[in-house]
Amino acid sequence: MEFTKGHGTGNDFVILPDPDGTLELTPGLVAALCDRRRGIGGDGVLRVVRAAHHADGVALADEAEWFMDYWNSDGSAAEMCGNGARVFVRYLLESGLAAPSGAVLPVATRAGVVRARVEGEGVAVEMRRPRLAGASVAGLGGLALPGTAVDVGNPHLVCPVPAGLELSALDLTRAPEFDPVVFPAGVNVEFVTVGDPVDGADGHVRMRVYERGSAETHSCGTGACAVAAVALRDGGRDTGVVAVDVPGGRLVVTLTARSCWLSGPAVLVATGEVSPGW
Numbered sequence: 329m330e331f332t333k334g335h336g337t338g339n340d341f342v343i344l345p346d347p348d349g350t351l352e353l354t355p356g357l358v359a360a361l362c363d364r365r366r367g368i369g370g371d372g373v374l375r376v377v378r379a380a381h382h383a384d385g386v387a388l389a390d391e392a393e394w395f396m397d398y399w400n401s402d403g404s405a406a407e408m409c410g411n412g413a414r415v416f417v418r419y420l421l422e423s424g425l426a427a428p429s430g431a432v433l434p435v436a437t438r439a440g441v442v443r444a445r446v447e448g449e450g451v452a453v454e455m456r457r458p459r460l461a462g463a464s465v466a467g468l469g470g471l472a473l474p475g476t477a478v479d480v481g482n483p484h485l486v487c488p489v490p491a492g493l494e495l496s497a498l499d500l501t502r503a504p505e506f507d508p509v510v511f512p513a514g515v516n517v518e519f520v521t522v523g524d525p526v527d528g529a530d531g532h533v534r535m536r537v538y539e540r541g542s543a544e545t546h547s548c549g550t551g552a553c554a555v556a557a558v559a560l561r562d563g564g565r566d567t568g569v570v571a572v573d574v575p576g577g578r579l580v581v582t583l584t585a586r587s588c589w590l591s592g593p594a595v596l597v598a599t600g601e602v603s604p605g606w
């Protein structure tokens with residue numbers, strides 16, 4: 329089995345090329361590949377499969393040739409992964425599966441078709457606008473942190489960190505508690521503080537994230553979009569540019585009246601083959 333390792337702001341993935349959908353990918357195999365001691369290591373797996381050859385992609389095959397089959401490191405499948413989509417597009421282009429062009433490249437996901445464009449060293453993806461869905465609360469180490477539920481194709485809960493508490497002081501070695509009535513399929517939880525003004529941005533926030541199915545990661549693209557939408561709302565706007573600093577670097581989110589662009593670096597690290605006896 330061939331693989332490529334890649335990351336976007338430290339959100340890392342094992343990329344499995346499977347154009348014709350012949351690979352038997354199971355939750356157990358995904359978890360073993362993502363194991364950082366006994367496997368390759370990653371926050372998730374990106375299977376690169378033609379939309380026409382995947383049950384969840386076939387309905388979108390007229391709009392996009394490729395389907396991003398995203399799995400979290402615990403072996404659960406998720407609807408969408410923003411950093412994953414950016415790294416997926418970098419892989420399509422560098423492997424020659426898609427031709428570089430000035431136009432946007434469509435990619436099918438479980439949350440619909442996203443569109444990507446290369447921006448120098450980075451890749452930007454256009455997703456639908458995050459939907460702000462009301463209030464909820466995350467529990468962390470005895471603290472109750474009120475936040476906003478946001479749907480970015482996958483579920484998020486954006487919680488400002490109270491004044492006097494450092495983002496770096498939060499213990500994210502354990503999963504935050506959440507309301508299963510609001511989030512019956514689980515949730516990604518972002519913890520946020522406001523940053524100093526940044527040139528060219530309408531807002532600047534810093535975040536840490538505990539991802540459903542992957543624990544704390546160094547970055548979450550859909551999480552950054554959720555956080556940006558909340559930051560703009562809190563500033564009385566619904567469009568604008570927000571710089572989002574994550575432990576793995578900086579993402580830039582641009583909300584327009586119609587959509588949401590997520591920009592940042594997308595890097596391929598290595599290519600190899602899984603040993604047959606593994």
Ligand SMILES: N[C@@H](CCC[C@H](N)C(=O)O)C(=O)O
Nearest residue numbers: 406409410411482548549550
């Ligand atoms: N890291 C991702 C999100 C991956 C999926 C998430 N853990 C979920 O289960 O919804 C991103 O960059 O968006």
